[in-house]
Amino acid sequence: MAGGVVVSASGGKEYPGKMTLFVFLTCFVASSGGLIFGYDLGISGGVTSMDSFLLKFFPSVYHKEKEDVSTNQYCKFDSELLTLFTSSLYLAALVASFLAATVTRVFGRKWSMFGGGITFLVGAVINGAAESVFMLILGRILLGIGVGFANQ
Template sequence: MEEEEEEICKTPLTNTVIVVCIVAGSSGVLYGYDTTVSGVMMMTPFLEKFFPAVLAKMRDPKEDQYCLFDNHKLTAFIASMFIAGLMSSLLAGRVTRVIGRRFSLITSGILFITGNAFAVFADNVTTLLVGRLFVGFGIGFANQVCTFYIM
């Protein structure tokens, strides 16, 4: 047993191992990053373009502070990423078994980039929601698959 532990410790740290660790760790960062990006919903230019009714409530001093974000579209904007992430993380294990870990991580990256492209070029709430769904699918895949990649 001790010989095996010593042998494992003597295994050299290669560039491939470093890259795999960075890629696997980055998939966890995607979730935290995009959750933080959801904070954009408080920014005035964002609200002016996509949710003017919410912005009007924010500017009204008589409006109850707890009801400012009582808007179905804004709620859908926030929840869409989490719902898509949940659904894709449930499917990611099966998909990974079929196409492999590497292609699953590549797929998650493509989904994430596609979702961000939709969000960047969004002119309306529907396009914004589609982008958030793609981002959610990408994050769900990455969070599920990265644990397989580390092992």
């Protein structure tokens, strides 16, 4: 059985460490890294169903949605460009997570996390100021790089 939570008294190694507030907060922040993906999925899913967003960036999807009066919600948004917008963050995070280990090894963990944070910030600014689909996807790619470095 895999584990490590319970160790018998007859053979386990005793470690000098103890649970401190710093250890708890560090573990809490590290374990909540996956929440970034869930939060993004909830936000981007809500935004991509907003009429104003679709009309500005994906007008063909908006018009197709308004023409389809059926109650079937399955594959309502079947635009490759909208799919690229949604998945670009996840693909960039996947690639960046592989590269982040090398960057961390060369420059150290502090600079790796700093670079990921700056990349995430720049991506958020670009997405906030987006006037075209290209800016949206570029911002999502930078957000993905930041998420990939944060998860690494």
